[in-house]
Amino acid sequence: MAISSESAAGTMQEKSLAGTGSWMFSGPLIMIFCLAALVPFVTNDYWVLIATRAAIYWVLVGALNLVIGFAGQLAIGYVALLTLGAYTTSVLVAGNVSPPVPVFGALAIAGVAGAIFGVIVGLPALRLRTFYFAISTLGFATIITQIALAWQSVTGGGIGLPGPEMPAPFHTHAGFYFLCLTAAGLITWMTANIAHSRFGRGLIAVRDADVAAEATGIRKARLLMTIFVFTGASAAIAGGLFAALQTYITPDAFTFDLSVLFFISVLIGGRGSILGPLLGTVILTLLPEFAAPLAAWSTFLYAVLLLVIVLVAPGGIAALLDFGNRRVLRANRTIVPKAALVGHLLATDKAKSGIALRGVVLSFLGVRAIDGVDLDVEAGKIHGLIGPNGSGKTTILNVISGFYGPEAGSIALGGEALKPGDSESRASQGIARTFQTPRIVGEASVLQNVMIGGTIRGQSTFVESLFCLPRHRGDERTLRSEAMTALSAVGLESLADIRADRLQHSELRFMEIARACMARPAFILLDEPAAGLSADEILRLGQFLKAISRQGTGVLLVEHHADLIFDICDYVTVLNLGRVLAQGTPAEIRVHKEVISAYLGG
Amino acid sequence: MLASIIASGLAVGAVYALIGVTYNTMFSASRVMSFTAGQLGMLGGVFGSLFVLRLGLPLVVGLVLMLVCCAIVGLITEFIAVRPVLKSLDQHLYVLSTLALALMIQQVVAVEWSTEPQAFPRVFGTGAGGILDEKFWLPVLTCAVTICALELLYRRTLTGLSFLAIAEDNFAARALGLPERNLRMASYALAGMIGGLAGFSGGQLLLAFVANGPLLNFYGFVPVALGGLGNNRGAIVGGFALGLFQQAANFLVGGIFSSVAVFMLFIAVLLAAPRGLFGGHLARRV
Amino acid sequence: MPISVAEPLLDIHGLEAGYGKIAVLHGVDMTIGAGEVVTLLGPNGAGKTTLLRAISGLLPWNAGGVAFAGLNLAGIGPRETARRGLAHVIEGHRIFTNQTVTDNLLLAGYDVPRAERDARVDEALSYFPEIAAKRYDRGSTLSGGQQQMLAVAQGLVRQPKLLMLDEPSAGLSPVLVDRVLAVVTKLQKTGTAVLLVEQLIEKALAVANRVYALAQGKIVLQASTDEADLPRRLEHAYFGSEAA
Structure with a gap:
């Protein structure tokens, strides 16, 4: 017995x-x-x-x-x-x-x-x-x-x-x-x-x-x-x-x-x-x-x-x-994303129409952080969002991704209103994002971090996973191979098994982008992805983002690096004090008098 | 019967309220909730009994020694369990570090003092028995005096203003050149004394008993949850409300279910009003 | 090259600092002479606020050094720098809203001898009649502009040798900006040096002797404010990667 x-x-x-x-x-x-x-x-x-x-x-x-x-x-x-x-x-x-x-x-x-x-x-x-x-x-x-x-x-x-x-x-x-x-x-x-x-x-x-x-x-x-x-x-x-x-x-x-x-x-x-x-x-x-x-x-x-x-x-x-994880990593690694792989990463089954904000208002402690903003992000386009500190850029991302419900105004995706303040539903509606400070699981491997991004695409239930039933095993296989593709695309595949907190700051930024791609989003919101990157890395980031937009995915890019914005964006919105100061193509914005004075602070 | 429910309810309520103020005083200085708050209440009783009954010191001397010892425990909390984890507040390591310290305190008391409840000295020895017994009014009086003293401190002295300043905006206070670390240590010493007073004034009621530590950790936190973190007035109101509710439930449905009732009330309040009934802090996340 | 400064009050060389893994300042050099008004300009994210925090000891630095009035500030916290006469008015007029105007100012004078405190508070208030009238009101009842004035007044209570102002104009109406910046001019007459971080270039240049521009953690331009083609050079420094 x-x-x-x-x-x-x-x-x-x-x-x-x-x-x-x-x-x-x-x-x-x-x-x-x-x-x-x-x-x-x-x-x-x-x-x-x-x-x-x-x-x-x-x-x-x-x-x-x-x-x-x-x-x-x-x-x-x-x-x-x-x-x-x-x-x-x-x-x-x-x-x-x-x-x-x-x-x-x-x-x-x-x-x-x-x-x-x-x-x-x-x-x-x-x-x-x-x-x-x-x-x-x-x-x-x-x-x-x-x-x-x-x-x-x-x-x-x-x-x-x-x-x-x-x-x-x-x-x-x-x-x-x-x-x-x-x-x-x-x-x-x-x-x-x-x-x-x-x-x-x-x-x-x-x-x-x-x-x-x-x-x-x-x-x-x-x-x-x-x-x-x-x-x-x-x-x-x-x-x-x-x-x-x-x-x-x-x-x-x-x-x-x-x-x-x-x-x-x-x-x-x-x-x-x-x-x-x-x-x-x-x-x-x-x-x-x-x-x-x-x-x-x-x-x-x-x-x-x-x-x-x-x-x-x-x-x-x-x-x-x-x-x-005792193995010593080479210092000063450079990241070389492979933009060509983006096609494997982002499938095409997505809504083609855009995100539309109309008259969005939100205040914190009586101060209007955003004050009646209209904004359109189109599929397959890169939309830059710039403006001085405190002008409401990140707040707009937070409203779109449902962390805050606006006091007035509406947000729609493909003509359908997005439920305000419901951040957990955004991924399944096709909106993914990154954060100003990378939000990652430092103790998990890079691969696991990226697999987190594919959560919504899993099929198996908790009980199926508990007993390791076929659907669970299938999920794991798919997610793992897709995560490896995503990591190859951003150029991090050699670090897949490394604890994420051992990565350089710039690598974390690309890891977050890989994670965002795992949900196969129709739109990606990026919050200062170039912050802390070297000039070369910024150039490669720009090419990578262009490749993403060519797959039909819309990109909303909050950024301080003016050269990156003017280089890759199809359209730019300038915010000041929570309002839209100007909208237009990079060429128009670059010569816009008010923008120059606001951006330079004149 | 109603009178005795009110008398005992207000008395335990005053103890809970003071422990709540202890939590708040530590929280205001450091954004940390410490498991040593309840242990300080327990220590107030144990030190009182130790100095006055076991060592036979005069009551006033015993009280002063108790305050000194509890202030030191407060400082130890700051030094060992709080300061090292302040840099990574968002990881909530303070929950573990203060819990570890609280367990250490509790174990030392259990081994070196006793695991059984021990008698606590009578402070005034008047009105023995009945609802005018000192065990009922002493905690209430202590609570009232403590609150008045705190109000004076916070309103009339620059040190008190500084406490409020670091509670409201720690970064701005540091930029202004306020001695933030010293003020934090002073807050923890002050919290230690308030917690000690809670246990000392409630000594007749709760006795000098090691198991009071976790008990007060829980029942002292309920008023904080009710009143909102860092809100002393909320903690006082919450403490008395909890005391009365508990004693009434004790009388109406019996001892088994009164604790269940308190627990369910706690959970319900947390779910219905996460910032407490009187508002309080809830940080912006994104 | 800077205008000849005999004994710089503040001397920064090769300063590197950042937050955790993120390096923000990559070797900043800067000097400020006694009684000089210097404006620090730069696009968002350039590291202006970080630089101010590193100077006042709110943020430890990784390399380089800062000397103030001949004293090395390495490893010294904000309390000590404030005691030595370096007042830092941080961005966003973060006053204590639950306390009265007077109490806010008394707090700023925490290390000032008790006997002098009231006089210092009165003196600081004399620069701003509109908040002197509300001295017993709570900070939360002040308007944004008045809160900013209070924050500047807090810096004045110390009677600093150097006052650092981080975007005092942010969120203020043009009239109020002028009011706040007028104080800078007044201060200069009393021999106080000012380091001003500003978004409003023209107004900032009007009150300053010299200007530095910071971009991506490096000083990309320094000039005297009376130089001729300053606006064009600034635009270059901001938008182009080619530093002027």
Whole structure:
């Protein structure tokens, strides 16, 4: 029996390999689980119990890794969901409130309860900054212990109640261990699949570049809710297993220290990694066993570790193991985009009519940032937008891409009104953009960053990705090859596997353009793409943008570099104090008296 | 019964409000919300009990020592957990660094002091029992005095004006030549004392108990969420409202569900009014 | 070549600075003599604001150096530069809107001895009668132009040797621009040097002794304001890549 479980874990690892396609990624994970499967054969029951505990913790931490490590939401009170799962399972099996339920049924119900509460606790994360979410999980952890203590008729109060008894063949130490190890393997496989899907990339985009995430069409609220459901369910099932391991549970068993262990495991493991947090969980579970005299101070040690990680080594274990990125990159690299490849990049199935702004008005704190602007961006043309600082150029991009809803006026695409302030819908309507300061995921590879841009073109659902079904694999293949094409087109293909934060500033600008192209947009809005580029790079950028417009894609270009604007634009709009000062061809603008005086400031 | 609900509601509300002010004072100086705010409340009680009951010092000496110790904890927060992460505020690393420090404080107290609630000295020893007991009015009085002192500081002194200036526009304040770092440290010391006072004045009510730390972290933040970040008046109103709501729920639906009610209220407010009921900061993102 | 300046008050050489990975200033050289009014022009994104921030210590620099009144400013923060007589009025009239006009000025005099503070505030207000009349009103009740005057007045409270003004005319009506720039002329009579960053070229040139133009992080032109074909040279410096 033990052997069959072991092989089950083995097949899962093989699938994981298929899903992620890289021995570098799955090799160490498979090795850890193979070693773990040997534990009952080479040690005694005591160590099997410790290993069982580590496996159960990983069922929770592995899922929590998506919330903390990928989505960057600082959930510090997840012991609450462990508690919820433990009590739900135990109470249902004991039959305190209903006829006794079989263990696996109770575990399933606990999973549903965990999913529901996972969402409730996660709600503040949708609208507010990280600290609020941290506090709401902390609050949930605080009240759930109070409830467990006070609701004596059901939970047994401070006296507690027995944990569920597992049916054969899981009633032995080894049997239960293999059950938990299987669950742990399953979690590893599923989270690895998510990590290598548009959902996983969406999460890290939300974490590190949420504005860019919106502009690429990632639905933050829906994505986070899905993750909270998954993590809540996993955590509660871990709780049920935990109760079975404890054989008897009281509120004392669920101290905040456990929560600390969970989230610190993820953080010392490293954000955006799976191997790192797995090692973190194993290490933190074993640590008190090897340092018995320190047991009372274990939380203190964890806290010190956390502080060290935050202040000194933000990458955690994963960064230590990331040998690939130790390679020294050549300094002063120059970028040579291949404009000829643009044709492969931007398909032609797009609306041919333009973006039209009419009488758009927007104020900040009573100051009119844009004051009645009319603007037309045509398909296949490059439209330059220039003007002094504070004249409203970037604000216009933000209105078009839906970050602000205008107070008056309208924005239309191809004659149809665009919903004001709905930034997440723009990508699917064919509008992509870049940012004045590149908004990128520094810890992800260049290739992953570019693949983020193709989020809206993915077909598979979350569940399909979770189980690595065919549509998910197809998505990954397509996105990967398109992203490589995009990188070749901007001349960054040799850096595809490099962490994005190691790139030069100019390379980041081109990477953002590649990302924007991944959505196959009908229009691209560029916010000062030439800032920080050398004169040669600006020339090549100009040629590249021309190539984009020749594919029928409209370009709206906000830029300070007058020579670039006059060189490549078909049409130029000059803004001053939120109003249109002049519009016309570069030749007309160049001799426009008012423009010269406004631009020079006369 | 109504009288006792109001008395105890106002009393815990005053403690929550003061912790809320502690959060705000730190936030105004640095745009950072610190998990040490609740721990300072816990420390106020523990230091009070330590100095007065365990070491037998006179009450006034104990109070002053408590204030000094809490101010130092405030300064340590600034130095260890806030200053190193200020350069990358947008990464929210302060959540982790202040949490790490808060956990360290909590663990030291748990090991070196006690994990059980310990008695707290009576300050005036008058009106024992009943709704006129000092445990009910002392927090309210402390809260009122603290607020008046803060108002005087902020309105009448140049240092207070500088606090407000760095809260409103840190960059402009630095450009003007204000000693921003010193002012930030002073704010953290001040926050430490306010948090300490919260725990000290509520000592009879909450006792000197290590578990008050996370509890006050949560219940002290609710008024901030209600009143809006950095808004002290909002925190005071929110604190008293929370105290009364909690005690009323306690009486009406019992202990189990009053905490659930508070939690649900918190989530609901965050969703309905993310800037708090009285407005507050929400940064421009693009 | 600059007009002979015996002892430059401000001496910048080879200054390089930027934000994170983005280098903005690529080796800027500039001098300002005591009591001299210098205008710094340049297109958007040229690095004018960055230069001012680097001088006043708001932004650390990567290479080069700045000396002010004979003192090396390397590693010195805005508080110290302000104490040494270098006042920086930042762009966008960022006054403290929740505080009164007087309080705003008192804050600017944080390091001034207490006894002198009120006199300094009165003196600064004497330049701007229209905000002196509103001295007990909150900053938020002032108009944009009045807020800009208040910001300039904040710089005056220190009685600086050098006052740096970053686009004081932005968003102001022409009449108000004249009012603010008139103060520059007045200040020069008291021996205060002024470094003026401006978009309004003609007005800025009218009050200045010398002019520098900055483009893409480098000084592309420096001249005395009485030189003949200045506007044409400026246009070249702005639009053409061929630096004048």
